[in-house]
Amino acid sequence: MTDIRATLRTRLDAAVGSAQVLTAExxxxxxxxxxxxxFHGRALAVVRPGNTDExxxxxxxxxxxxxxxxxxxxxxxxxxxxxxxxxxxxxVLSLTRxxxxxxxxPDNATLTAEAGVPLAMVQQAADENGxxxxxxxxxxxxxxxxxxxxxxxxxxxxxxxxxxxxxxxxIEVVLADGRIWNGLRGLRKxxxxxxxxxxxxxxxxxxxxxxxxxxxxxxxxRVRVTAFAAVPDVGASVRxxxxxxxxxxxxxxxxxxxxALSIALSRKHHPALPxxxxxxxxxxxxxxxxxxxxxxxxxxxxQALAAAIESGTALDATxxxxxxxxxxxxALRENMAEAQRREGPNVKHDISxxxxxxxxxxxxxxxxxxxxFPGIRFVNFGHLGDGNLHYNLAGPEGTDQAAFLANxxxxxxIVHDLVTALGGSISAEHGIGQLKREELTRxxxxxxxDLMRVVKSALDPxxxxxxxxxx
Amino acid sequence: MTDIRATLRTRLDAAVGSAQVLTAExxxxxxxxxxxxxFHGRALAVVRPGNTDExxxxxxxxxxxxxxxxxxxxxxxxxxxxxxxxxxxxxVLSLTRxxxxxxxxPDNATLTAEAGVPLAMVQQAADENGxxxxxxxxxxxxxxxxxxxxxxxxxxxxxxxxxxxxxxxxIEVVLADGRIWNGLRGLRKxxxxxxxxxxxxxxxxxxxxxxxxxxxxxxxxRVRVTAFAAVPDVGASVRxxxxxxxxxxxxxxxxxxxxALSIALSRKHHPALPxxxxxxxxxxxxxxxxxxxxxxxxxxxxQALAAAIESGTALDATxxxxxxxxxxxxALRENMAEAQRREGPNVKHDISxxxxxxxxxxxxxxxxxxxxFPGIRFVNFGHLGDGNLHYNLAGPEGTDQAAFLANxxxxxxIVHDLVTALGGSISAEHGIGQLKREELTRxxxxxxxDLMRVVKSALDPxxxxxxxxxx
Numbered sequence: 001m002t003d004i005r006a007t008l009r010t011r012l013d014a015a016v017g018s019a020q021v022l023t024a025e026x027x028x029x030x031x032x033x034x035x036x037x038x039f040h041g042r043a044l045a046v047v048r049p050g051n052t053d054e055x056x057x058x059x060x061x062x063x064x065x066x067x068x069x070x071x072x073x074x075x076x077x078x079x080x081x082x083x084x085x086x087x088x089x090x091x092v093l094s095l096t097r098x099x100x101x102x103x104x105x106p107d108n109a110t111l112t113a114e115a116g117v118p119l120a121m122v123q124q125a126a127d128e129n130g131x132x133x134x135x136x137x138x139x140x141x142x143x144x145x146x147x148x149x150x151x152x153x154x155x156x157x158x159x160x161x162x163x164x165x166x167x168x169x170x171i172e173v174v175l176a177d178g179r180i181w182n183g184l185r186g187l188r189k190x191x192x193x194x195x196x197x198x199x200x201x202x203x204x205x206x207x208x209x210x211x212x213x214x215x216x217x218x219x220x221x222r223v224r225v226t227a228f229a230a231v232p233d234v235g236a237s238v239r240x241x242x243x244x245x246x247x248x249x250x251x252x253x254x255x256x257x258x259x260a261l262s263i264a265l266s267r268k269h270h271p272a273l274p275x276x277x278x279x280x281x282x283x284x285x286x287x288x289x290x291x292x293x294x295x296x297x298x299x300x301x302x303q304a305l306a307a308a309i310e311s312g313t314a315l316d317a318t319x320x321x322x323x324x325x326x327x328x329x330x331a332l333r334e335n336m337a338e339a340q341r342r343e344g345p346n347v348k349h350d351i352s353x354x355x356x357x358x359x360x361x362x363x364x365x366x367x368x369x370x371x372x373f374p375g376i377r378f379v380n381f382g383h384l385g386d387g388n389l390h391y392n393l394a395g396p397e398g399t400d401q402a403a404f405l406a407n408x409x410x411x412x413x414i415v416h417d418l419v420t421a422l423g424g425s426i427s428a429e430h431g432i433g434q435l436k437r438e439e440l441t442r443x444x445x446x447x448x449x450d451l452m453r454v455v456k457s458a459l460d461p462x463x464x465x466x467x468x469x470x471x
Numbered sequence: 472m473t474d475i476r477a478t479l480r481t482r483l484d485a486a487v488g489s490a491q492v493l494t495a496e497x498x499x500x501x502x503x504x505x506x507x508x509x510f511h512g513r514a515l516a517v518v519r520p521g522n523t524d525e526x527x528x529x530x531x532x533x534x535x536x537x538x539x540x541x542x543x544x545x546x547x548x549x550x551x552x553x554x555x556x557x558x559x560x561x562x563v564l565s566l567t568r569x570x571x572x573x574x575x576x577p578d579n580a581t582l583t584a585e586a587g588v589p590l591a592m593v594q595q596a597a598d599e600n601g602x603x604x605x606x607x608x609x610x611x612x613x614x615x616x617x618x619x620x621x622x623x624x625x626x627x628x629x630x631x632x633x634x635x636x637x638x639x640x641x642i643e644v645v646l647a648d649g650r651i652w653n654g655l656r657g658l659r660k661x662x663x664x665x666x667x668x669x670x671x672x673x674x675x676x677x678x679x680x681x682x683x684x685x686x687x688x689x690x691x692x693r694v695r696v697t698a699f700a701a702v703p704d705v706g707a708s709v710r711x712x713x714x715x716x717x718x719x720x721x722x723x724x725x726x727x728x729x730x731a732l733s734i735a736l737s738r739k740h741h742p743a744l745p746x747x748x749x750x751x752x753x754x755x756x757x758x759x760x761x762x763x764x765x766x767x768x769x770x771x772x773x774q775a776l777a778a779a780i781e782s783g784t785a786l787d788a789t790x791x792x793x794x795x796x797x798x799x800x801x802a803l804r805e806n807m808a809e810a811q812r813r814e815g816p817n818v819k820h821d822i823s824x825x826x827x828x829x830x831x832x833x834x835x836x837x838x839x840x841x842x843x844f845p846g847i848r849f850v851n852f853g854h855l856g857d858g859n860l861h862y863n864l865a866g867p868e869g870t871d872q873a874a875f876l877a878n879x880x881x882x883x884x885i886v887h888d889l890v891t892a893l894g895g896s897i898s899a900e901h902g903i904g905q906l907k908r909e910e911l912t913r914x915x916x917x918x919x920x921d922l923m924r925v926v927k928s929a930l931d932p933x934x935x936x937x938x939x940x941x942x
Contacts (some may be wrong), residue, residue: 009877014826015637015821050566064650073744077905105825105827106713106827107709107710107713107825107826107827108825108826108858109663109713109716110828129718133854150661151626152662154660154662154935158659158660159659160638162659163659163662164632165661166637166668173919175922177933179918180918181916181918181919181922182916182918183919185894185896186631186825186894187823187824187825187894187895187899188630188633188634188823188856188857188858188859188897189625189634189823189857189858189859189896189899189900190856190896190898190899191622191623191634191673191675191896191898191899191900191901191902191903192896192897192898192907192911192915193903193911193915193919193923193941193942194673194674194678194923194925194926195636195669195670195672195673195932196922196923198666198669198670198917199665199670199926200664202664202665203665203667207665218723219716219717219720220720221720222575224896227667238578239578242577242580243580245580245690246601246690246691246762247764248690248762248764249690249692249761249762249763250689250690250721250762250764251666251763252859261599276774290720291717291719291720292718292719292720292771293718293719293772294767294769294770296765296767299765300763300764301766302654302765302829303765304764308798321927327601339614341930352658352659352660352661353578353658354576354578354579354581354657354658355578355580355581355659356576356577357576357579377924380908386659386660387579387658387660388658388659388660401644415626423656423657424658425656425658425660425661425662425663427661427662427663428658428660428661428662429472429662430662431662431663432663432664436663440664442661443663444663444664445652445653447646447650447652447653448652448664448667449647449652450663451930452667453663454663454929454930455667455670455926455929455930457929458925458926458928458929459922459926460923467921470664471664
């Protein structure tokens, strides 16, 4: 082991310069623990290349010495995908020094960024050119575009713009043998063979190292309308979404479902937040955006909501009359995670379902969980438009919330069994990492797991990329 | 060989019933020649399964006997991808009997169709549910959705909705060992491992047999506006596209560029077609659609075009005042292929470039080709919004057009070299098939070709799926 360490150190120093090879305990610690402090690992070194050639040199060295590579961006993942395991035989490959926006091409509506560029910087570069990069999520200030692509990040604009993988035209990847695949094409149409980029996107660093990407830009919105509606039940929220899309098209960019309990929790910890229609069981937060000149968007949203109230799909509705009002309505939604944390721990799920199956899921899951855990509390909210629920469960009021966590395996089984039976996914937008690897084996078909293993073996035969993650 | 034939016949009869195993010469001929009559092959049999289990049984039989499988949909491909080679040792697997729309789910905005459903029938099923399936192309009456996915079809709505692969949420595939992978998920967010479906989409039947798909539906358009503009040069057309997208957002669903010569050719063979602004070098045909109620779309388009004329980006512009006028403008564009055919053969290219590189390409290609072939005529038109040009070249006026075809290899070299130098693609939407296989080897990087071969070997180790195509 000592020999390999010495040889590795020499090779890594030659690849990136010794100043970028961190081995001191205090330097390494921030890279081997995830941001929430749930996963802790060890590493031989943290290596911080400054460009793609340096990444390739690092991968070649590791491939020859059979040293595993855990690629890391902003270290904001939810599933421990960028945290090494406890064996201490891997390196962490941190790409945060690769933070250049290489090109903005407004006529082609594309932007080329290195993997380590923070998402917020990509958004800003688009904005400075009068355009929109629509990917948006809570960690955007610190997460990197490379991490966003490697985890196929979702976020708040998926209903209209799709997940991260739909926002990419081309990528550059360092392969398991250290070769660089330059797939940085900025083409809307290219039918010259297999779409290899989609394999690396969402692979959580298990198939290669994504070092740069050509991203799609969109027309910037000129008008934004935020609305809030009370609905009688989850089925009505699905109808409301369908009606709004039918009358407003893809101006509907966000549609968030929130239960009364979620709103109450959010307001308990942020009492200044509005409560437009108290006393109803479910609420929808609606975002509509339009990039066209002279758009009558507010009038169109108003007309659509009036029709929904008329038909009984919605019970009441309001449109924010100012940016401050819009921000306050969104704060109701955005503060839920923090409000929940303050209430104490709970069992969380990041699930998705066909939108049409959500009413049945909410109903049946409530029944099954209430039977198994009398008094259990449901904190349901999420991106209904994407079929993505953050389905969180707390213990009965007044009981020891931390103790309730011991029930997590049984709770997960009920939730994930039902999700799977209804054609849903046990990880909508957070990925698998190390957190859900066992669960994946349980719910993925043997055929699909085989296909994934065949692909992994083909692209990374020695298994040096992020072992113990995903598969 | 006789033994294998007999064994195969027995197995195929057992798999699909003897009535669906065609071996008579006259029955087989339509399946072993492409629709344009450019590719001719031979086959042991044409096999027409009625469901996925039957497809799986056919693949198992062929895998055991090492009989190649050429999967075919509507047989409308442009590159011979669905035509067997001349060895006569393969079967054609025709999926046209698998023509059921399995489900329409309006609340989830999805439709599940078997591979053999004609594209027009998918569009119609969406329409009957008040929604839109946006994939649209000339062959839509006879091409199948399975073929559309296997070739990642493009068409007229890519600017707004993307290629076929972007319209799919899940697929069902029969693998090389005859197993069925059920990936028919209808989820907008699903981050549980590699996105395997994207491998099979666009693989032209070389990795598996796509037997069904879950497709995305969209709000149906309520207002459609067609406009026509004269522009001073190709650079101005790129600016016009950018300005229109900035002021109209993604209401711009089509933006077709046409040269004066293309228009003249179209009108020569269809004299009744309009000629709104004679005497300019380039023209743009613009389609804008809006699915929202009370949309002021026509006024918005008018305002945007007025601004373009004011700034000099456009020289003149008009908006169709009726459906008939809109159809006539589109007929100018749609009749170009046929008009060209009537003029005699020409050397065609289906290329794409970054939109920003198109002016330079058109300029430099004209210079290089005119120098090499004095008097050469340029028939340029295409989906500018997607960077996709149908770049067709005819011999000098008054010369033997058929004889000019002998120059095709030299013409292709000039065009494809320049396309590649500018970051473009030698096949934008038609695929590789057998037509461009050699050309692909020339222009794809060794690393990318290796990656493709690695994937092919991993998923189809015996090479039974569509040998001699793509790779």
